[in-house]
Amino acid sequence: MWVLSQVPMPMSRVFFAKSNAERQRAKRALQREKNLAAAIKSSDDDDTSVNEMDVPLAYPLSMDDQLSSHDLFQKDDLASQQQNNITFAESTSNDDDDDDADLDELIRASDVNYERKVYTDSFLSIHNACEIIIKLARRLNLDKNKTRILLQGIRSLLPQNNKLPKTIVGLMKILGMNISKKVVYYCAECLTCLKTPQQMPCSHNCALNNNYPPFSKVSELTINNIKDEIRCTIEKYGNVIIDYPNRSKLSLPCDVPNADVYQNLSSTTSIKNGQKQITVMLHTDGAPVTKMGGKSLWPIQATICEIPPPLRDHKQATMIFGAWLGSHHPDRNLLWGNIVKQLKELFTEEIKVAINKQQFKFIVRVQLVTFDLPALALNCNIIQFNGYNACPYCKITGKAIEKQVFYPHSPDQYPPKTIDDYRRYGVSNSLNITTIGIKGPTPLTDILLFPVQISIDYMHLICSGHVKTLIGYWHKMLLPRVFMEASDYLISIVLPHCFNYQFMSLMDYNHWKTKLFRLVFFSLYLVIY
Template sequence: MNDFDSDPLYPGASVTLGAFMLLLAVFTSRYNLIGEATEQLLKIIALALPHGHKLCSSLYEFKLFFKNLRNPLVRHYYCNHCLGYVENTSVSNCPYEFCGATFSGKNSCYFIEMPLENQVKNLFAQNGFYNSLGHRFNKTKSTRNSYEDIYDGHLYKNLCENNGVLSFQENISFTFNTDGAPVFKSSKTSIWPIYLIINELPYKQRMNKENMILAALWYGNKKPSMGTYLKPFLQSLKKLSEGIQCESPDKGIFVCKGLLLCGTADLPARSLLCNHVQYNGAFSCWKCEQEGESASVGRGHARIFPFEHQNPKGPERTKENVLQHAREAVDHQQVTMGKPVKGIKGPSWLHFVPHFNIVSGMAIDYMHGVLLGVQKMMLELWFGAKYKGKDFNINNRVCEVDNRLQSIRPTLDVTRLPRSIEKDLKYWKASEFRSFLLYFGGPVLHGILDKDRFSHYLLLVDSMHILLKCGSTDKDLDKAESLLIRFCSRFENLYERCFLRLNVHQLLHLPDCVRNLGPLYTHSCFSFESKNGIVLKMIRGSQSIDTQIITAISFIQKLPELKQKCIVKDSEIDMLCKIIENPSFLKRGQKLDDGIYILGASYGRCLTNNEVGALQQFLKHDPIVNTYTSFNRVEYGAYVIYGTEYSRMIKRNNSAVCYQGESGICFGEVMFFILCQNTSNIVQPLVFIKKLFCRNYNEDLHILSVTETNDIEVAHIRSLLSSCMLVAYPGTQKSFVCKFPNRLESD
């Protein structure tokens, strides 16, 4: 890092050069300023600064400031014809006999490696990073047997037993992902980054872009040859598994071992990584050896997996039999003319990664498989015009469904407002399918979808809520597995055999994914997809794209260094930086208690007669005063709760809560909050709630029917148990409250 980062921006300035450059970096990144705009901005600011300032005036100097020289880049060359790895770049022809194409040395194709060792060392050098890795040891006795994170899965626990590698805080494990992301709409050019996240960090922290590790980058108009691309990646993982020397401000000098625990990818990328047939081939399930069968679909054919009543999710694939089939595929390649053995084309580099289980360690990604797969297909079956006349199609009621759907006011947790199925379904993002599956679908389809198909759909809804839940138990997973078996076994009778695709079959293996790797959200592609978006936004032109991306990654990785060295936590500059990065960032006001903050302004309030009566019932005596300090928004632990009297909340509803009332567990809508002084002169924060009547409460259900009332109940703010999603739409008195499966995953 530059020695002058902590110097004043100009003589006598209260802001340092590093802090000012950090703000500029966050600003240009957030608003996607192109290079020319950034350079002009630098010159405009320089005009206003006094003589002797240290602000750079050119784009080159600006980029140079952020260039992370501690992460050297390594270029690996390959033949553009056969994609084979080329060790010696001085040769004139491809060294592989079957190819022999002209090889033009350093002008040839290459991919870039960012050595893992350097990036891991840089992360450990940050203040507090080592201490954050102890997060996994903080489980209480009551939650020790539940699945809250990836380290609660069997694969992680196996590496902790008997003083295993991951039982020590200085050792870490990775989840990796790679997938193609198109750079331009008008060409086949794409990037294939290999990302890693460190599982031991707290979930929110491990998903931050500053803590991502970009291990390698393939760029071009061809998909990578994984035998070529993964070769240096394997060498880096082997070195990490043996241990590297790191230094941390929290720990000092120590040896860190790093292991690959999990991989996640969509079906096409997974087939490349594992050297396995595509999703439309025989034996294309990666978890079992069911062959499937070919079925006619329109003018073509598709691979389907009819439900096997005797052995729904078997015969099981194992690491051992996959390796055996890979050897057989190679040994008999000439005899079988390259025919795969049980779907295995040959060995994968992942077979040889230390401690990695290529079968149970390769996760089924629910984002692609369930949301963009099963849920999207079911919506198309119900409402698609091409299925008109089918028993399962209700296209004639799509307008009614759309009216219900678009009248819903979701919480702020859902970033996208509900969109029309009839007009916009083909544009829906994965997060919209998730919202429909977990919250909107059941209430919206109630009374519209026929009884058999509605109850069948709820099997999927309930099971996915369990598998995404933070804190599911083995009993919960057994229940989810039972629900999914019923869902898959009934699918053919309610729809058609030709729709029993691989994504439907894979549902049967999802409970085992949770048992091995923790809740589905811990190893989904959602976080990696967002990282691809960050990288692609930083590509400003069509020239030297690989160099642009590497500059952008170095740019991202230096930001936490500047934050630690140049910005005081919770200072004015820190607040400004957070607001630029996240415009919806809510500035905390008065602290009421641990984890409870007022958001926005407070004001004086006189209560109505009904409100005074509710307060009197809570206090068990007459209120002492007539006017109270009132406020409409609070941050309460993991929740942000808005009262219904917050007038600016028009298209959203953040007021629904589950709380401990006088009669037990209750639901309601928060109206407002007050500060009330009790007889002991202690000020306590109270909440006024308009009750929602729930006739048949069941703690195992995550969607419950409620009826609006005019009853008001007052409770202490600590009585709030959780925020909920209230689904209400015109034309019916019945509403629904939906519980969130977890508070960690975000869109």
């Protein structure tokens, strides 16, 4: 709504007097007001029912909710990020000290926050009220500073003796979210550790030294407490973890616990009486997450072999050991160094977990690591897939055809790369010296035996690799009418209700996702055999 002065100004002049940025800000502000009004109206229509707002009462937030809660801390743009960081740093340092005096005492008792009301005669518990505030902040896409303002506004509307926390830190504690994870900042150019993302001095030879670092030139690394991550997962799936190793040979004879590497780990490791083995599988890959600055996220994920599939790969059973956020690929030593150190300590340090009122002791082992081809070369410090000696498993050299390296099929087997090869040639860290494709050391060799424990990337090599190439050959070899008939037949197939997708046209195979290639591969296997 335009506020006019005493002398009316024509509408066109008022409109063009504002810059495009000002009009966009006004538009966003109006949209936020509409969202807030809609959220309040929906809450009124639902009679503030907790169940209708999809707030769980008996269970803590899942891992996805904890991860998605950090989305509300994302900044709209660089200017707001810098300003909010400064404002929040100044405010939280004072607010954290004068938060509720009995907050820690309340959190120690697991059921107090579920039972104690926000204020006298309130129908909401402290825990449920905090969940509603977080859900409202997510719905309105508020960052940390705006969420703090929302919290203060809600507190001012409640009676003076209300028990709502005064800070974002207290809000997260009530919900049981782990806020102890520390983020370490690095200069993206020289990898110098920064105390804050606004720190200007870094290394003397860096082009960014004594200059204000832009958003895209600051990388972030966070490493979780691996022992706590594994313990929480064991507590969730304890009965399955205890039972599955005894049943895996009958139920899934081709699963990981029945493979040679797993059996060798169990037989060669010193496991005392009363101890049980918990075996983790590691994986990491990069994915773009921001348009501004071109930053990508590299999470280090882990699953437990003793949990049977498909439960093993469920999102709630997947652990996050750490994450790298930056505009460049992560440094393998920074990314893996602390994680490898923690895992080595867990080789001898027990994890004690109570399952069905019985105490169990677990010793951690590492089964394998999985990468796609670019990430494999980066993390294992070997030649990229398009170079000579790129195979991590054998000593095939490769053949250059029109400036591209190919690895043609050969009836003769090439000698395999051995554990001793990786130990011998992986000690040199010179950029100019590479031997049989091994460029230098990597922290992963401290917990894994290369190449035995490097898993073949089935998803990229088979599904979206060979199967996609095979369909491409069919497209060139078959008559257009025959290829279209095959495409029509594929579209006519109705997949079972458990599939959330259907086949697309073969003509669009270049736009297929990997799951479609996998399904075609399984179908071909059944037809051929």
